[in-house]
Amino acid sequence: GKSLMANSKYEYVKAFEREQHELAGTWLVVRLDGRGFHRFTTQHDFVHPNDIRGLNLMNACARACMEEFKDICLAYGESDEYSFVLSPDTKFFDRRTSKILSVVVSFFTSNYVHLWPQHIVDDQNQPVRLQYPPQFDARVVCYPSLQHLRDYLSWRQADCHINNLYNTTFWALVHSGKTEAEAERVLRGTFSKDKNEILFSQFGINYNNLPAIFRRGSIFIHHSVAEKLVKVGVTSKTDPTPVERVVVRKRHQIDLLHTDLIGDAFWGEHVDVFPV
Amino acid sequence: GKSLMANSKYEYVKAFEREQHELAGTWLVVRLDGRGFHRFTTQHDFVHPNDIRGLNLMNACARACMEEFKDICLAYGESDEYSFVLSPDTKFFDRRTSKILSVVVSFFTSNYVHLWPQHIVDDQNQPVRLQYPPQFDARVVCYPSLQHLRDYLSWRQADCHINNLYNTTFWALVHSGKTEAEAERVLRGTFSKDKNEILFSQFGINYNNLPAIFRRGSIFIHHSVAEKLVKVGVTSKTDPTPVERVVVRKRHQIDLLHTDLIGDAFWGEHVDVFPV
Amino acid sequence: GKSLMANSKYEYVKAFEREQHELAGTWLVVRLDGRGFHRFTTQHDFVHPNDIRGLNLMNACARACMEEFKDICLAYGESDEYSFVLSPDTKFFDRRTSKILSVVVSFFTSNYVHLWPQHIVDDQNQPVRLQYPPQFDARVVCYPSLQHLRDYLSWRQADCHINNLYNTTFWALVHSGKTEAEAERVLRGTFSKDKNEILFSQFGINYNNLPAIFRRGSIFIHHSVAEKLVKVGVTSKTDPTPVERVVVRKRHQIDLLHTDLIGDAFWGEHVDVFPV
Amino acid sequence: GKSLMANSKYEYVKAFEREQHELAGTWLVVRLDGRGFHRFTTQHDFVHPNDIRGLNLMNACARACMEEFKDICLAYGESDEYSFVLSPDTKFFDRRTSKILSVVVSFFTSNYVHLWPQHIVDDQNQPVRLQYPPQFDARVVCYPSLQHLRDYLSWRQADCHINNLYNTTFWALVHSGKTEAEAERVLRGTFSKDKNEILFSQFGINYNNLPAIFRRGSIFIHHSVAEKLVKVGVTSKTDPTPVERVVVRKRHQIDLLHTDLIGDAFWGEHVDVFPV
Ligand SMILES: Nc1nc2c(ncn2[C@H]2C[C@H](O)[C@@H](COP(=O)(O)OP(=O)(O)OP(=O)(O)O)O2)c(=O)[nH]1
Ligand SMILES: Nc1nc2c(ncn2[C@H]2C[C@H](O)[C@@H](COP(=O)(O)OP(=O)(O)OP(=O)(O)O)O2)c(=O)[nH]1
Ligand SMILES: Nc1nc2c(ncn2[C@H]2C[C@H](O)[C@@H](COP(=O)(O)OP(=O)(O)OP(=O)(O)O)O2)c(=O)[nH]1
Ligand SMILES: Nc1nc2c(ncn2[C@H]2C[C@H](O)[C@@H](COP(=O)(O)OP(=O)(O)OP(=O)(O)O)O2)c(=O)[nH]1
Ligand SMILES: O=P(O)(O)OP(=O)(O)OP(=O)(O)O
Ligand SMILES: O=P(O)(O)OP(=O)(O)OP(=O)(O)O
Ligand SMILES: O=P(O)(O)OP(=O)(O)OP(=O)(O)O
Ligand SMILES: O=P(O)(O)OP(=O)(O)OP(=O)(O)O
Ligand SMILES: [Mg+2]
Ligand SMILES: [Mg+2]
Ligand SMILES: [Mg+2]
Ligand SMILES: [Mg+2]
Ligand SMILES: [Mg+2]
Ligand SMILES: [Mg+2]
Ligand SMILES: [Mg+2]
Ligand SMILES: [Mg+2]
Ligand SMILES: [Mg+2]
Ligand SMILES: [Mg+2]
Ligand SMILES: [Mg+2]
Ligand SMILES: [Mg+2]
Incomplete structure (x- = not known):
């Protein structure tokens, strides 16, 4: 009737949607990262430098994604980020960029809020109130060969290691009484070796004995x-x-x-x- | 030290990210839509055809997005979808497609789960348990002129009207005792006029008196x-x-x-x- | 038979072609520019700063493009570049980027070589030998509104004016006996006003009386x-x-x-x- | 001065150019194809089905491209088309799509017109007049692995074989007195085997003895x-x-x-x- 005619008059706007597909035959990585998680973790009193509850929550969300989206063959997470890998022959959503990007980040976020009360609990095992809904950004990247994919994951795992060594030393210094500015000054220009040394000599911490989840991610x-x-x-x-x-x-x-x-x-x- | 060198060895993979920007000077529309909401609404016993609790929840999420992302100048929602409009001169995330897409859909989803217990309540005003985390897909579309944008919004509002008239009549028939298959058969090939007529003559419903939120969206x-x-x-x-x-x-x-x-x-x- | 089967085995590679379309409802500009024309014009002894034979040849190619590709509604040229404008409702090659880009630059180039002997002639009206085949780069740009398109063309025409004023003064100085380095030094930091002044006082040239094709392009x-x-x-x-x-x-x-x-x-x- | 200021006012339009880069780490293929070469070859009385002069001209253009663009590591041509292959680590124009596409097709075309008189000659070795400038379309395609690239080239070479076998048989029939419609009817539904048989039994042609340039391309x-x-x-x-x-x-x-x-x-x- 009239309304159908009316709508067919407007339907031309649908053609303005461009359908972008990720190049066939390449590994796809969806990386998502918490937006403004410096503030978010501070507001919710996350333990420094690694809050095991937060990491467990991130991991629970990643596991849910792997169960929901069977095409994800590997996931790697550290800090407030997660990378999901899809194989070169995946036909997930016909490799449509927007679809892949949006449903993965949406479902991850959805789980983050849904599973929050199970994971972010206080000393009495009571859920900590979620003060405001978190958000994640996301991107899709193509890697043509397995070597590229391995280098990508090495990049993220090396990043995890570097940040974790720094943060562990930084917070050890702060917890020992230094101000954040002092701790930063101590670490400026130091190498891995130096940080390991500080940890061991000043705090008796053998870095390699720290939990693998902190050092290597998940x-x-x-x-x-x-x-x-x-x-x-x-x-x-x-x-x-x-x-x-x-x-x-x-x-x-x-x-x-x-x-x-x-x-x-x-x-x-x-x-x-x-x-x- | 070694690790930093190790990481700089892998950092080249960052260059595989392509930064796509939405064309300057155009209206941007982010449209998101619940994935598999046929099943989701059924599992959570949403009222047919319009569950005011569900619409209020969608609207609460949209409002949260407008408060969070100041660049959204208008939002239009109906059924399980929402469209967010950004003006031609928006510099939101420098118009980067992935960023805009991901944070909007992520924050909307986040709110949906977060606000669920406030909105989806039973007769005793008790929160209905969320059985599984929902997900939304999303896309970004450019419209070069205001006329295009108006036609886009007309397309969505006409869609709302057409579906709502159909669904209202369909569920009136079903609630009156018809099977879904019978109701479908009755409506096959009918025009707007016919559905209005069925509603009025058989159920005493004047379509135009139904709540505007159902007929026109939000x-x-x-x-x-x-x-x-x-x-x-x-x-x-x-x-x-x-x-x-x-x-x-x-x-x-x-x-x-x-x-x-x-x-x-x-x-x-x-x-x-x-x-x- | 066998060969057809063989080919159908390989045909999957066709799917790796991505079809990119220029956004509907926008003005399209194809701008092409001679590659390395500094060397090309030098090698063929083009007159400094403006060789009317070269400009006429460029114009003849542009006219041929307008006759061949009816969807071009306006063309603007200066120096070694030409911009071709297609209207927002053009359906030329279904707005496929590669097709539009390639055939326009290919046909322009084709004409450049084909028409060369008619235009690039010596004092005795004999064709100058083309020493090596020229090449042009090209790009397609979308402009959402007429105002954007006007600003684009103003940008190119202002560029023509600025370069032409500079080059005219530069070559007047050089032809009067200065070295190129000296001429450059004289012009460094000068404003339009100053160059007009040099032209008038030193060479008796009223810039505004120079041929419009030099000052404003075509x-x-x-x-x-x-x-x-x-x-x-x-x-x-x-x-x-x-x-x-x-x-x-x-x-x-x-x-x-x-x-x-x-x-x-x-x-x-x-x-x-x-x-x- | 004023003009510079004027231009800086318009320069914002430059930002509407999107720089698209081909995915790093992939093989790039630039394939170009004569536009409307059915008509072009007919108008210039090309020999059927293979005009060796035309193939030699195409090859001369391809060779010129390989000499000009050192990053091309392989070229494959047949009929009115040529494919140029660039290796996964090419940094040609920083892998900018428009640049690669336009200069390759432009330079190929330029050579085609430039070298025409040397190649397209009549019985007296006199150049045949070029009646109108030809044009080529072009596209860039990425292939992630060597296997993909090999399959791409197999696809083109199988295409060459299939077309050539068909055309050779078709024109043998036509030159023997059949109309084009009759020849087409004879060949409808035939397999490779059948065409080889027709060529051998009716025309004494052993397909495999035909020049390799016709059967396999260049x-x-x-x-x-x-x-x-x-x-x-x-x-x-x-x-x-x-x-x-x-x-x-x-x-x-x-x-x-x-x-x-x-x-x-x-x-x-x-x-x-x-x-x-
Ligand atoms: N206390 C604490 N903080 C964490 C933990 N995991 C991550 N964070 C914080 C530390 C960083 O400030 C932040 C992650 O760094 P990003 O570079 O992603 O920064 P942020 O999310 O603030 O900004 P962005 O929106 O991603 O640019 O999250 C944790 O387990 N404990
Ligand atoms: N009962 C009930 N159902 C609703 C309401 N709003 C939306 N729905 C349901 C009706 C439709 O089955 C569905 C929306 O249609 P869609 O075309 O988006 O389908 P669906 O989400 O199932 O699939 P999709 O993943 O979007 O392709 O959501 C409501 O207020 N009450
Ligand atoms: N002598 C003379 N030279 C001209 C004329 N028209 C253009 N040219 C030269 C002057 C410039 O060196 C050159 C155009 O400048 P471009 O910025 O396009 O530089 P070029 O083509 O060398 O490099 P490109 O490959 O475009 O980056 O062409 C003319 O009429 N006479
Ligand atoms: N007589 C003759 N014709 C040839 C020769 N090489 C190519 N051709 C003709 C045969 C085909 O009609 C045409 C190539 O086929 P295409 O599929 O590329 O068609 P065409 O260029 O007409 O249309 P297009 O613009 O590419 O869609 O060129 C040759 O050596 N001799
Ligand atoms: O977010 P970061 O700090 O990891 O750095 P980036 O990914 O290069 O930045 P962006 O999030 O802006 O893409
Ligand atoms: O999701 P629909 O039914 O509105 O239709 P669509 O948007 O054309 O389909 P898709 O979600 O696959 O883009
Ligand atoms: O070529 P130019 O100097 O006009 O400058 P550009 O267009 O910004 O550069 P490029 O040709 O590299 O796109
Ligand atoms: O040009 P053809 O016939 O080889 O076929 P195509 O490449 O699929 O078509 P188009 O030139 O339109 O991309
Ligand atoms: Mg980031
Ligand atoms: Mg973050
Ligand atoms: Mg982070
Ligand atoms: Mg959909
Ligand atoms: Mg839906
Ligand atoms: Mg929907
Ligand atoms: Mg340039
Ligand atoms: Mg140039
Ligand atoms: Mg130039
Ligand atoms: Mg073609
Ligand atoms: Mg052709
Ligand atoms: Mg062809």
């Missing part, structure tokens, strides 16, 4: 485990004696790791997912 | 109101007698409307924001 | 002229007496102008092509 | 040859006796091949340029 990866089940039952119509049978079943699970991504070991173990 | 727009305040005080150093003064102050507010966007009236009233 | 625009033709013939089956009839016919032509594009006059005269 | 590739030179001269300040020395010098050349690109042999021979 990796999620799919894993198929062969499970043996013992089934008991009759196997023949004529013989009623129950017999035991071992049944092998493949069960899918998502593993959380805090291992090194830079060397070759990890990639050697996962050639099935990341063929050279 | 519009948010900025509004500056001049407030008169009476201040009492001394005005001179020599005369201690307090006097009353009327002070005019501009106060900003965000108005929620359910009016027609297709005709010229709305645009005539808002030429300041939408100059021809 | 504009091509479509023009419909109503032509009156007197036709003689019989008009009736019964009366064999030949009569004269005046027939008005619209004839299309492409006009070459060297007028001002910055002020309002030009646009007032061509509101039909460039409606406000 | 490949240009860089080649470094070690040249031995015998130099005669004195080698010591004290001994004036001239001695002979063998000097090895690397000389660069561009080879023209008409070999198979689909199998592994070609790629095995050129692993230096195309590493796996």
Whole structure:
């Protein structure tokens, strides 16, 4: 009728949408990062430099994304950011940029708020009130080869290491009584070696003994485990004696790791997912 | 030290990010839409065809976006979707597509989950449990002229009207005892006129008397109101007698409307924001 | 048979082509510019600062483009560059960026080499040998409104003026015996006023009396002229007496102008092509 | 002065140019194709189905492009088209799409017109007059891996084979007296095998003996040859006796091949340029 005609008159505006597709045959990375999380973590009294509750919450959101979006083959997270990797042959949303970008960041955020009360709890295990809704930015990046992808993940893991070594030393100095300005001055121009030295000599901290989740970040990866089940039952119509049978079943699970991504070991173990 | 060198070795991957900017001088529309909301609304027992709680929740999220992202000059929502309009001279994130897209959809989603318990309540005003976190897709579209933008908004409002007339009639038939398949058959091939007729003759419903929020959707727009305040005080150093003064102050507010966007009236009233 | 099957095996690579379309509803400008024309004009002994043969050749190529690509509504040229304007509703190649870009620059170049012998002639009117084939780069730019387009053309025409005033003064100094380094030093830091002054006092040149093609560049625009033709013939089956009839016919032509594009006059005269 | 200020007022329009870069780390292919060459070859009486003069001209243009644009590592041509390959680490124009696209198609076209009189000659070796300037379209495509690139080139070479087999049989039929419509009817639904059979039984043509340039197209590739030179001269300040020395010098050349690109042999021979 009239209204349908009216709408068909306006429908031409739909053609102004440009459909952008990510180049076929490339690895896709969706990286998201908390917006203004300096303020957000401060307002919610996150522990310095690493709040394990916050990291666990980030990881729970990433796991939810991997369960929801089966095309994500690996996820890597550190601080307020997460990178989701899709394989070169993914057909997720026909590789439409906006769709991939928006649903991943939307679902991650949705989980962040939804799971907040389970993770961000106080000493009495009571949920900390969320003072304002957080937001994440996101981008999609293409990497043409596995080497590029490995370099990307090495970049993020090296970033995690560098920041964590700095922050650990910085906050050790601050907690020992220095002002933030003093701590900053002490660290200016220092190398890794120097920070390790400060940690060890002044605070008795062996950096390499700190939790791997702080030093290396978090990796999620799919894993198929062969499970043996013992089934008991009759196997023949004529013989009623129950017999035991071992049944092998493949069960899918998502593993959380805090291992090194830079060397070759990890990639050697996962050639099935990341063929050279 | 070593790690910094290690990272600078990998940093080249950053250059694979392409920075896409939306064309300057055009209206930008960010439209987001609930993913799989057919299932989501069903699972949470939303009222058919319009659940006022759900619409209020969407509107609360849109309002939060307008407060957070000052560059949004108008928002229009209906069903599970919302369109946010940014003016041709917006410099929001330097018009970077990914940034605009991701933070808007992320913050909207964040609010949806955060505000859910306030809005989606049962008969006893108790929050309905959110069964799983929702997700929204989003896109950015450029419109070169105000006429294009008006046609875009007319397209969405006409869509609202067409769907709402259909759904209202459909659910009236279903609530009157028809199966969904029967209701669908009744409506197949009908015009607006016919649906209005069914509503009126069979259910005594005058379509035009239904709430405007259902028929026309929701519009948010900025509004500056001049407030008169009476201040009492001394005005001179020599005369201690307090006097009353009327002070005019501009106060900003965000108005929620359910009016027609297709005709010229709305645009005539808002030429300041939408100059021809 | 086998080969077709073989090819269908490879055809998937076609999908890696991304089809980019220029935003609908915007003015499109294709600007091309001679690559390394400093060297090219030097090698072919072009007259300094303006070689009328070279400008005429550029103009002949632009005219050929306007005749070949009917969607070009205006062209503006100066120095080694040309800008071609397509209207907001052009459907040329469905607004595909690569197609528009490539055929315009290809056809322009093709004409440049083809028409070279007619235009670049020596004192005896003999063609100068083309020492090596020239090349042009090109780009497509969108402008959302007529005001943007006008500003674009004003930018190019102002560029023409500024360069021409500088070059005219520079070469006058050089031709009067200064070295190029000396001439440059004289002009460093001068304003328009100063250059006009040097031209007038030292060389008796009134800049405004120089040919408009040098000062303002070249504009091509479509023009419909109503032509009156007197036709003689019989008009009736019964009366064999030949009569004269005046027939008005619209004839299309492409006009070459060297007028001002910055002020309002030009646009007032061509509101039909460039409606406000 | 005033004009500079005037121009800076307009310069903002420059920002509307979007700089698009081709994804780093991928093979780039620039494919160009004669526009409307059905008509162009007909008008200039090209021999059917393959005019060796036309192919030689295309090849001369491709060679010129390879000499001009050193980053092109391979070129493949057939019919009215040419594909130019740039390696994944090319920094040609910083990988700017418009620049690469425009200068390649422009320079190719420029050479086509420039070299026309040398190649397109009649029986008396006199240049055939170019009736109108030709034009080429062009596009840039990214391929992430060498396998993709090989499949791309296989696609073009298979296309060459399929078209050439068809055209050879078609024109044999036409030259033997059939109308074009009859020839088409004969070939409808036939397989490669059938066409080979028609050629052999009716025209005594063994398809595989036809010139490789027709069957496989043309490949240009860089080649470094070690040249031995015998130099005669004195080698010591004290001994004036001239001695002979063998000097090895690397000389660069561009080879023209008409070999198979689909199998592994070609790629095995050129692993230096195309590493796996
Ligand atoms: N206290 C504490 N802070 C954290 C933790 N994880 C992340 N943050 C804070 C530290 C940084 O200020 C911030 C992450 O750095 P970014 O570079 O992402 O900065 P921010 O999010 O403020 O700004 P952005 O909007 O991303 O540009 O989050 C944590 O576990 N504990
Ligand atoms: N019962 C009820 N359903 C609603 C209401 N508002 C929206 N919905 C449902 C009706 C539609 O099935 C759905 C919106 O239609 P869409 O075309 O967006 O479909 P859906 O979100 O399922 O799929 P999508 O992922 O967007 O393609 O949401 C409401 O107020 N009450
Ligand atoms: N002698 C002479 N030279 C001219 C004439 N028209 C243009 N040219 C020269 C002067 C400039 O050196 C050059 C145009 O400047 P461009 O900025 O386009 O530089 P060029 O083409 O060398 O480099 P490009 O590849 O465009 O970056 O062409 C002319 O009529 N006579
Ligand atoms: N007689 C003759 N014709 C040739 C030769 N090489 C190419 N052609 C003609 C045959 C085809 O009609 C045409 C190439 O096919 P295309 O698909 O590129 O068609 P065309 O260029 O007409 O249209 P287009 O603008 O590319 O869509 O060029 C040749 O050596 N001899
Ligand atoms: O956000 P940062 O600090 O990691 O740095 P960036 O990603 O280069 O900056 P942006 O978020 O603006 O893309
Ligand atoms: O989502 P719809 O049904 O409004 O239709 P669309 O926007 O054309 O489809 P998509 O969400 O796939 O862009
Ligand atoms: O070529 P120019 O000097 O006019 O300057 P540009 O257009 O900004 O540079 P480029 O040709 O590299 O786009
Ligand atoms: O030009 P064709 O026939 O090879 O086919 P295409 O490349 O798919 O078409 P277009 O030239 O329109 O991109
Ligand atoms: Mg950032
Ligand atoms: Mg952050
Ligand atoms: Mg961060
Ligand atoms: Mg949709
Ligand atoms: Mg939806
Ligand atoms: Mg919807
Ligand atoms: Mg330039
Ligand atoms: Mg130039
Ligand atoms: Mg120039
Ligand atoms: Mg084509
Ligand atoms: Mg062609
Ligand atoms: Mg072709």
